[in-house]
Amino acid sequence: MEDALRPHGIGATQWYVLHQLAQVGPTMQRELVRLLEIERATLSTIVATLVRKGLVEQVADEVDQRQKLLRLTPAGRRLWGKLPDLGFIHEAAFGGFSEADLATTARVLKVATERLNQRMKA
Structure with missing residues (x-):
């Protein structure tokens, strides 16, 4: 890209x-x-x-x-x-996944990133 x-x-x-x-x-x-x-x-x-x-x-x-x-x-x-x-990138990468799966994945990755950032600041 x-x-x-x-x-x-x-x-x-x-x-x-x-x-x-x-x-x-x-x-x-x-x-x-x-x-x-x-x-x-x-x-x-x-x-x-x-x-x-x-x-x-x-x-x-x-x-x-x-x-x-x-x-x-x-x-x-x-x-x-x-x-x-x-525009094809989204479909190629995420096609076939439910919105619920994508939302869960995004939430987990966001929290994991926040935790790592907090640990690095400590």
Whole structure:
């Protein structure tokens, strides 16, 4: 995956953000944290990079100025049109597993990672 994206100057998680914005449309940044199951700080760094590259723009929510709506810029739409379709990866890796199995696996791996991180900090 990374090899396919490297010529375009983006990483896998950046691709997923662009995919969400291109396929679904403008999305609240907090929603992407939930969808991608990554830390808020990690997503903030990724979004800042995409904004700096001119691919994504952040717009403050009209009701709560602290919340940010993300959307593709014209440059982001052009790049999306050039990127390889990597949508098959999810089906190839996880096809045939129930949502319950996937949720359990994600939960176990998340807790295991948190435990290891806590141990390394101690």
